[in-house]
Amino acid sequence: MKENKFEEIYEVVKLIPPGRVSSYGAIAEYLGSKRGARLVGWAMNALNNRSDIPAHRVLNKTGVLSGKNAFPHPNMMKEKLEAENLVIIDDKVQDLAEYFWDPNIELL
DNA sequence: AGACTGACTGGGA
DNA sequence: GTCCCAGCCAGTC
Numbered sequence: 443m444k445e446n447k448f449e450e451i452y453e454v455v456k457l458i459p460p461g462r463v464s465s466y467g468a469i470a471e472y473l474g475s476k477r478g479a480r481l482v483g484w485a486m487n488a489l490n491n492r493s494d495i496p497a498h499r500v501l502n503k504t505g506v507l508s509g510k511n512a513f514p515h516p517n518m519m520k521e522k523l524e525a526e527n528l529v530i531i532d533d534k535v536q537d538l539a540e541y542f543w544d545p546n547i548e549l550l
Numbered sequence: 551a552g553a554c555t556g557a558c559t560g561g562g563a
Numbered sequence: 564g565t566c567c568c569a570g571c572c573a574g575t576c
Contacts, residue, residue, distance in 0.1 A: 466558050477571040479558035484573065486557055502558060509557030
């Protein structure tokens with residue numbers, strides 16, 4: 443249906459509700475590639491100017507802000523998440539299970 | 551054209 | 564419990 447997986451990734455990321463976070467693996471799995479998590483991260487890195495995509499809501503499975511370094515300022519990701527009532531300690535989201543948003547379940 | 555890398559993950563040692 | 568290896572897709576050297 444989609445022209446390429448990048449578009450699918452972007453759409454899924456855009457669907458992440460405020461105050462929620464998802465993981466690369468979850469999105470990759472939703473796209474059909476369980477091991478394609480790296481591609482998702484790659485897509486985020488390729489965002490560049492697409493501020494319409496809440497890339498800060500995409501974390502690795504452990505809830506660590508692995509991609510914070512790809513933002514204009516490494517603190518930006520943390521601040522954006524904190525602005526959505528998320529608690530981040532040591533670049534890691536607390537109560538991840540409570541905020542985790544899985545497209546395979548939510549978009550079922 | 552061939553090989554390496556990267557915002558990842560799960561399984562095996 | 565920690566470390567290492569293989570698999571995924573696209574872009575770059």
